[in-house]
Amino acid sequence: MKANSHKQTINIGMLGLGTVGTGVAKILAANEHCIAQKVGSAVALKKVLVRNAAKPRRVTLDGLLTTDPAAVIDDPEIDIIVELMGGEEPAKDYIIRALKAGKHVVTANKDVVARHGRDLFAAAEENNVDLLFEASVGGGIPIIRPLKQCLAGNRISQVMGIVNGTTNYMLTKMTADKSDYEAVLAEAQQKGYAEADPTADVGGFDAARKIAILASIAFGTRVTLDDVYVEGITGITPQDIEYAGEFGYVIKLLAIAGETDKGVDVRVHPAFIAKNHPLAAVNDVFNAIFVKGDAVGETMFYGRGAGEMPTASAVVADIIDVARDIQHGVASRVLCTCFDNKPLCPIDKTEAPYYIRLLVEDKPGVLAAIAGAFGCQQVSLNSVVQKRKVDDWAEIVLITYRVSDANMRMALSALGGMPVVNKISSVIRVVGE
Amino acid sequence: MKANSHKQTINIGMLGLGTVGTGVAKILAANEHCIAQKVGSAVALKKVLVRNAAKPRRVTLDGLLTTDPAAVIDDPEIDIIVELMGGEEPAKDYIIRALKAGKHVVTANKDVVARHGRDLFAAAEENNVDLLFEASVGGGIPIIRPLKQCLAGNRISQVMGIVNGTTNYMLTKMTADKSDYEAVLAEAQQKGYAEADPTADVGGFDAARKIAILASIAFGTRVTLDDVYVEGITGITPQDIEYAGEFGYVIKLLAIAGETDKGVDVRVHPAFIAKNHPLAAVNDVFNAIFVKGDAVGETMFYGRGAGEMPTASAVVADIIDVARDIQHGVASRVLCTCFDNKPLCPIDKTEAPYYIRLLVEDKPGVLAAIAGAFGCQQVSLNSVVQKRKVDDWAEIVLITYRVSDANMRMALSALGGMPVVNKISSVIRVVGE
Incomplete structure (x- = not known):
């Protein structure tokens, strides 16, 4: 790419002109002057791939729209391909073609990065070009570059985030309005x-893609979507949220990745988190990613995790970074950092305290029987509280001490078979303890 | 620097081996392998300038210590000079000498960057070397690189932070324990x-240096320490903190920089901030920087703003970044971004709502007289509450609507001259409204 040094204009070819693409076009126009100062040359949209060139648009891009992918990817004057189509195919194919054509690529596509990161980075490396994806996680929140660069001197032990705005909005609403x-x-x-x-969103799959990407960077080992244990929020009730509050917690859908002596543990599930934890105050559509490193300690990155302009902000940052590389005749300065091949920790070996809500017979000796069933699986109870009556049943809420997922499953299975137990209503992990 | 490409070992010369220097030495040793993977070569301390080579140290650096600055700065095998001495001189002189000798420089020195940024960047640019200073603001919190790179597509309108851990610890304690x-x-x-x-710390000068640095980057215009309006926390009382709480606020020492139509406004002062603002929950020695951009919206960076290991984490990140540049034969990729020369907004033109606590005569007509004195200076009162009796005086607490600093000063001067006013106990700005 050194031949590209000191270009007068850096040309962008954009694939997709949906919400984020429109935002990118707006920023490149509105902040054209500041961006040119930072890069040392103009940065201009040259061609934009769309499905329907006749569709009315919220930005004026006369003469730039095309329905022919090759017209963008193979245009020799285009320096950077910005992929904003979403979905796996044809996005992945187009990205690979662009990389092979020696073009730098910026993408916001979490699906492609979470599933095919290895192939994409291999292609970028072979062709000595940049591949940046800041917008794929956390929308406008800087998190990829901070993890890859700003915290590069650390051994990261945990990344824990609220990375899906839809579910965070829903849980915030459920908490505020019951x-x-x-x-x-x-x-x-x-x-x-x-x-x-x-x-x-509600099934946790969007968050799973994002934590796969973050875990890969944080622990230097490739984690893909299929490696992530996922539970969504569809089972969360206002009752659980209320009880969480009474115990001093809020319920959040957390994406969690940790490096433990049992392997790299990557999962998405609803969780009780203490009200004084920085993530507990992240409400509405806001996202935040909490990172623990051996040197930096605890750090958190907060902002808007989605939406036209925040996501476009991250895309444009990547474009500027690539443009600076082009002007300095350098490429692939920071590519794949998955140097290791670490084992994953299977979900049944993970450990957490648990919150459990269940309906049982309202008679003497029942609590003892339940505690006994937990005890058989080495589950110790931290607190047991009898709540309201539901029909003729007594509602019991309990929080356990730290226990493995495998033991918890066995305890729950035993409980489920007990005649005095009518229903196990909720089982939610407690994190951050 | 292209001649340096693909070195086997990148050699560091460190100036100073105090708290942060010791942390840097520890990280380079402990995370040697991960760092080498990221850089593509070893990164090793070669020489360390100390005042007293015989002093016992918490890290073993046999044979590396010297008391001769030239032995470090002029060593032709040293690629990166890491300046961790603090203070203006001789640190500034050594940095300039290192840059002129063609060495990349990493510094944690907020004094030098806040006062002499222009000279340092000019020297770096002339000599085509890197000059990085992530650790100068916010300790371990990534904020310089996020502002310069991750938010580069934005026009930043405001940067507001808790950037001094000492005062934040003190205010947190005063709030919790009264x-x-x-x-x-x-x-x-x-x-x-x-x-x-x-x-x-308590006078606000440490925070002032940091906000001068952040403002320079955020608004692309050079802001130095002398441009910053500063008030410390020495006048804050438990009474003010209690009243703040009753109105729904906490008191924080805030470093604030904003771009307004009256110029760039940069200041440090204690402030009332609403309890639901993300900065309000930043407690103890933690720091956080809240940034508003036209595209990204509101974003916040949270973590440990000081201390051996967090600050060293930021220094090592810069070292890794420079080392990556060396290995890719590139330098000064992102240097000074102060492309403009924007006017400053003088403090008397800044505007805010104010909290005021005063002791007045406890008799009819006094409130009306006070409201009248404010009214003469176009200060409207949002709320006025009569609190306890202090000796024979009545304590009045009021919050104004938004008013200019100039008008507030005149109103306070008029109030001070009124016989019914015994004392103006506190005057604190309200921010984030």
């Missing part, structure tokens, strides 16, 4: 925060 | 959080 899941989901859909099919 | 300033200062000194002469 409203139930279905009502809040409908409201989120009506406000445009949740999709018509909300599965990717 | 203890007074002197008692908390003594405790902070005893714990090692405050110096024997605490002026730099």
Whole structure:
């Protein structure tokens, strides 16, 4: 790429002109002058791949739109391909083609990075070009570059984040209004925060892609979507949120990655987190990523995790970074950092304290029987509280000490078979203790 | 620097082996392998300038210590000079000498960067070398690189931070324990959080240096320490903290920089900030920097703002960044970004709502007279509450609407001359409204 040094204009080819693409076009136009000062040359959109060139747009890009991918990817004057199509294919194919054509690539595509990161980085390395993806996690929040560069001197032990705005909005609403899941989901859909099919968000899969990406960087080993244990928020009730509050916790959907002596543990699930933890105060559609390093200690990155302009902010940062590289005749300065191949920690070996809510017969000796069933699986109880009556049943809420997932499953299975137990209503991990 | 490409070992010369220097030596030793993987070569301490080579040290650096600055700065095998002496001179002189000798420089020195940034960057640019200073603000918190790179596509409108751990610890303690300033200062000194002469911290001057640096980057115009309006926390009382709480605020020492139509406004002062603002929850020695950009919206960076290992984490990040540049044969990729020369907003033109506590005669008509004195200076009152009796005087607490600093000064001067006013006990700005 050294031949590109000191270009007058750095040309961008953009794939996709949806929400984020529109935001990128807006920023490149509105902040053209500041960006040119920082890069030392103009940065201009040259071509934009769209599905329908006739569709009305919120930005004026006369003459730039095309429906032919090759017209963008193979344009010899284009220096940087910005992929904002989303989804695995054809995005992955286009990215690989662009890298092979010697173009730098900026992408916001968490699906592609979380599943095919290895292939993409290999192609970038072979072709000595940049591949940046700051916008793939945390929207506008700087997190990829901080992890890869600012915390590069640390051994990271944990990354824990609220990385899905839809579910955080829903849980915040459920907490504030004591409203139930279905009502809040409908409201989120009506406000445009949740999709018509909300599965990717409420099922935890969006968060899983993001934590796979963060874990790969934090621990220097490739973690893909399939490696992530996932539970969503569909089972969370206002009752659980209320009890969490009484115990001094809030419920958040957390994406957690940790390096333990049993391997790299990567998961997404709802969790009780203490009210005084910095993540507990992250509300509405805001996201935050909490990182623990051996030198830096605890650090957190907070901001808007989605939306047109925040996500575009991250994309444009990557474009500026690549443009600076082009002007300095350097490329692939910071590529894949997965130098190791570390084992994963299977979910049944992970450990946590648990919150459990269950309905049992309201008669003497039942609590002792339940405690006994837990005890058989080495589950010690930290607190047991009898709550309201539900029909003829007594509602019991308990919090355990730290226990392995495997033992908890066995204890729950035993409990489920006990005649005095009517229902195990909720089982939620407690984190950050 | 291209001749340096693909070195087997990148040699560091360190100036100073105090708290942070010791931390850097520890990290380079402990995380040697990970760092080498990231850089593509070993990164090793070659020489360390100390005042007393015979002094016992907490790290073993046999044979590396010297008391001769030239032995470090002029060593042709040293690639990166890491300046951790603190203070203006001789640190500035050594940095300039190192830059002129073609060495990259990493510094944690806020004094030098806040006062002499322009000269240092000019020297770095002339000699085509890197000059990085992530550790000069916010200790381990990534903030310089995020502002210069991750948010580079934004026009930043405001940077507001808790950037001094000593005063944040003191205010947190005063809030939690209702203890007074002197008692908390003594405790902070005893714990090692405050110096024997605490002026730099409690007077706001440490924070002023840091916000000068952040403002320069955020607004692309050189702001030096002398441009910063500074008030410290020495006048803050438990009474003010209690009243703040009743109004829904906490008191924090804030470093604030904003770009307004009256110029760039840069100041440090105690402030009321709403309890639900993300900065309000930043307690103890933690720091956080809140940044607003036109694209990204609100974002915040949180972590340990001081201390051996957190600050060393930032220094090592810079070392790794320079080492990556050396290995890729590039330098001065991101240097000074002060492309503009923007006017400053003088403090008397800044605007804020104010909290005021005063003792007045306890008789009819006094409140009306006070409201009248404010009214004459276009100060409207948002709320006025009569609190306890202090001796024979009535304590009045009021919060104004937004008013200029100039008008507030005139109103306070008029109030001070009124016979019914015994004392103006406190005047504190309200921010984030």
